[in-house]
Amino acid sequence: MKMKWMKLLLIATLLIYCIPQTAQASVSVSAQSAILIEQESGRVLYEKDAYRVSRIASITKIMTAILAIESGQLDEKVKVSENAVRTEGSSIYLKPGEKIRLEDLVYGLMLRSGNDAAVAIAEHVGGSLEGFAYLMNEKAQQIGMENTHFANPHGLDDHEDHMSTAYDMAILTRYAMKNEIYKEIAGTKIHSS
Template sequence: MTLFRKRLITLIIIVMVLIGFLPQKASALTVSAKGAILIEQESGRILFEKNAHQRMRIASITKIMTAIIAIESGKLDEMVKVSNKAVRAEGSSLYLKPNEQIKLEDLVYGLMLRSGNDSAVAIAEHVGGSLEGFVFMMNQKAAEIGMQNTEFANPHGLDDHENHYSTAYDMAILTRYAMRNEKYREITGTKVHRAPNPTEKWDRVWRNKNKLLTKLYPYSTGGKTGYTKRAKRTLVSTASKDGIDLIAVTINASDDWNDHMNMFNSAFEKYDLVKVVEEGYLRTDSSFYKGKVFVDHDFMYPLSSEEKKEIKLNVELLEPDKREWRKQENVPDIVGTLTVNLGDKTIEEMPIYFDNGNVDRPKETFWETLKSIFLVILGVK
């Protein structure tokens, strides 16, 4: 071997060793699931997705829809008579007894914690009048909240119908909707629930099957597990940390617990929930609009540290009609638009209101209220 070749080989080895010491870029997030999505609750922003709009069988995460319809029915305090059809439901069960009377609220707990298929049928028959009536309600709600690639055929998710499917994205939409309901959040976040047992001296005790909530993940706030032979493992879960609330969905996943924890950890590390726009009056150079225009709510959005620098706000106001708008009450309620851009992408458009006496003013902060009181005492206001 020549001296040149020896030196070349030595140089190559040195370069390879040095490359090994260089900081490595974090590898892209991967999941075992065939379909997956991660969204932020407040804004609905998609933070990660994989085949998120592909229609798939969903197993027992179906019961999220069953639960929220039962909760919204206003009948949680009613007693439900369990039918023979409910008792004969296949798969996971609460072991309900024919003709027993059980509170609808307890059935929803059993549905979400223990995934009782008998509970799902009992709920459907009581709230919808029949299984068919309840399925109609499920699909009606799905259309109402924008689940465009979903069809429900039963209240439990068993593989007894071909036309029962959804997508990771649609299930995230459903969960985002459900998580706005305080009772749903309470039930999905419960680790253990006790319900009266009509034929025994002791209560029924139901422990949540969601291991993220019960032992694996300290930031877990709830969710729903699922499994059938055709759908495989499905999972919806929620988590909260440092003011940011996340929703994760996986469908047909061999390692769903880790999929969810990895998605959550990646987002918690990368994003902060930022108040991009604050409710209240806007600054403007226009003498006509000065101190008179406002937005009526905050706009929160998850942003990485790099993205925070790319946020731009643009205010567009109507040209004042000096003839028609001489009286304040003649000015339209909405006089412009506040556009929020992330780089070249518009992420929000907010109406700008005029304080004409016809629209609700923004809420005063504590210090603004204190200032107003002080001015009244002085006789200035």
């Protein structure tokens, strides 16, 4: 009799483990829009209003960094303009006339969110802020960012038409993370030139 109950208990236990279980994950995100994608496939794992167009801020600097890296000019010296130095917000404390390697500016852009570095990069790579914004928008279209328009290299809210979506920014980040130099810079905690 005892053996019979043991067998029934074992069969019941096996049946419980064989029945597919479904679980609902509860995710709470305070942002107005958000997205989580899988890097390799690009498959969307979670999204909250990810296609809503809104202003973008410092995440803009991912595009600035990738354009600087892809320019092939990382070893070139950049002469810092008065315009770059006067850029408001976060800074790496550039001085007018200072010459600094483009690669070091990209580190300052990504590690310190340097708005002055963003302007110096834009002026060097694009010839002007307007020229760089043109390059940013060309690259955005090229990689499939259909609901994005860049107006500056840093993300300061000085332009009404500096907009994107969480989905488009995920496309950009996924693209950038395929670049080994970008991955190294973005993963660095401390950099000295």
